[in-house]
Amino acid sequence: MDTVGKWTAGTSYGPVLSQTDLYLLNTELELNPILANESGSFQLIFNLSNGQTSGYNPNSRDRDLPFTQKDEPATLPRVEELIIITEYSPWCTIVKNPQGVTLGDVCTTLFKEYSEKMVTEKEFDSLPPRQQEQLRRYAQSAAGAGNWQYYSPAPAPPPTQYRRADWLREKIFFDKLVRKDGYAKQRLGYAAPNIFVLVLSTY
Secondary structure, eight states, X not given: OOOOOTTOOOSOSSOEEOXXXXXXXXXXXXXXXXXXXXXXXXXXXXXXXXXXXXXXXXTEXXXXXXXXXXXXXXXXXXXSEEEEEETTSSOEXXXXXXXXXXXXXXXXXXXXXXXXXXXXXXXXXXXXXXXXXXXXXXXXXXXXXXXXXXXXXXXXXOOSSOBHHHHTTTOOEEEEEEOOHHHHHHHHSOOOTTEEEEEEEOX
């Protein structure tokens, strides 16, 4: 008899814990191996700046794999809400799904938070002058790369607003999610089983 895989997509494989259930039970969450970067057969390639997702198998590096696991649960037990922070930016991303947060929910929400939301003037002013200049240059080169034309010697005008993805500069690729309770307490004032720290990389 065939058995259903532990991380199989579907809404009938156990309860979905609300935030209250999770905190009352104080349940440890097991992170999907793809989000923990511990899957032997699929390493997620996810660009927070343009939203492209794919993957590769270390044993067959010659081709990218489609992200067919996007409907798998992000954690077991499944939860309605994940909170994601990162050491590379000041923002907190809350991923919600009443049917249980999936891998696709994590990627879609992170992409929207970093590509559609802008850095406020106050946030920009909080950066040291050197980092402000780096952010300006990175945003200008990213805008220029997106608007490239064959007969276009004129450089793109500098952007007046910056996306949150620009704040990350070259660290725009998802590496993994990890639990760091000490850092969560430092950033949010508390730690919880559904708070994860996003680790980013340059490729």
